[in-house]
Amino acid sequence: MPAGIVSYGAYIPRYRIRAEEIARVWGEREDMARSLNVFQKSVPDLDEDAVTIAVEASRNAVKRASVDPARIGAIYAGSESHPYAVKPTATIVGEAIGVDHQLTAADFEFACKAGTAAVQACLGLVSANLIDLGLAIGTDTSQGAPGDALEYTAAAGGAAFIIGREDLAAEIEGFYSFTTDTPDFWRREGMAYPEHGGRFTGEPGYFKHVTSATLGLLAKMKTGPEDYDYAVFHQPNGKFPERVAKRLGFSRDQIEPGLVVPWIGNTYSGSSLIGLAATLDVASPGERILLASFGSGAGSDAFSIRVRDAIDEIRDRAPKVRDYFEDVVYLDYAVYAKHKGKLRL
């Protein structure tokens, strides 16, 4: 029996800092924004974290398709910034969206791709008829050390997907994953900021994994880039997804609707899933979407998705990704540092 996306929701905090403001503080080149194709990034409020973002995104997902939360049999929350080292994010989300308590839950971590791993776990349980609905979340308030290259992109946001068998807004036709042990980015227990291998994160990390997963999926599905109306690739910055799309034979038009990183930055576990949500915001029934996430460490999950008629019914019932681009509040570096807890009181 086909399975897929019954509903979806996204959430992006209201605050932004411009890349040029970060560059000004650290004496970097002014064209940093253009070289990364990230002009600004989202910043969480003082009282927001990966849990509150997950709750807002999940509430949007529940609202969009008027899903009865009691039907949800599994919640998997993917993040690399779970507020607790021990104590699940998923249980707080469950309580906040009003689930019946007969459900399984766990937190996932796989750098930027924990959210798509959560989608796969839900898909497995749903396809095997073990649960009715599953809730998969990618959420992060990611960290970049002051002055580090990551500081220009490490942002906050999340997306939640309700996976099921009936009343599908989009069918997940298949997926293909590619995973290796590649130490391109990591954060040790107890450390405030992650470390990365600089340029090493590109070719052996992002490009190798995203390319392998995407080509594997295309071969498995017997499809080519021309069979998809849209493509979403993980967005650590604005350059990588453009470059990998070109390399794989996808056009600028195919990736445009899902390319949100120039305006919100890299939302880590939320990144490719917010891109998918932004694409579902505009896709028509019958159209096909290719999604490929990337998580450092490293792996990529590629999905082939076909949009169904129900999308038109549910789309407008919850805020769309681009609604969160409006009415934003810009912060200077000092207030941004306060928001991110970089100032110790």
Add this chain to the structure above:
Amino acid sequence: MSTVPRFWRHIPQRYNLVGTHCKNCDEYYFPPRTICPTCRRAARMEDHKFRGEGEVVTFTTIYNATDDFKRQTPYNLAIIELSEGPRLTGQVICSPSEIEIGMRVRPVFRILGKDGDRGIIYYGTKFVPAGGPI
């Protein structure tokens, strides 16, 4: 801030504004009451999840906070009248120049506080101005 069991008991009201409703006199209560002070023995109480939409009845802006809230100053505390009737105290997240009496608000899920660096994180409901793009 408060003890763990005390916070745990309040989770339904803090996360989802779960109060009570007396089916006998149609009165709504928040925080929840186990008996209806009007109907007494005739009361028929049920749980009620408030939508969380309401109006600012009055407010104050805090500039000098306790240590737990220092980082958030200035912030607005308001008495909010929920659409169903009950009034509660809550934080309204917006600039002090933006908040005004009569302003419509909607609920959001936020961190209410943290028990130091080692204790639990208290989540719950705050409010933002209604009618924005979201």
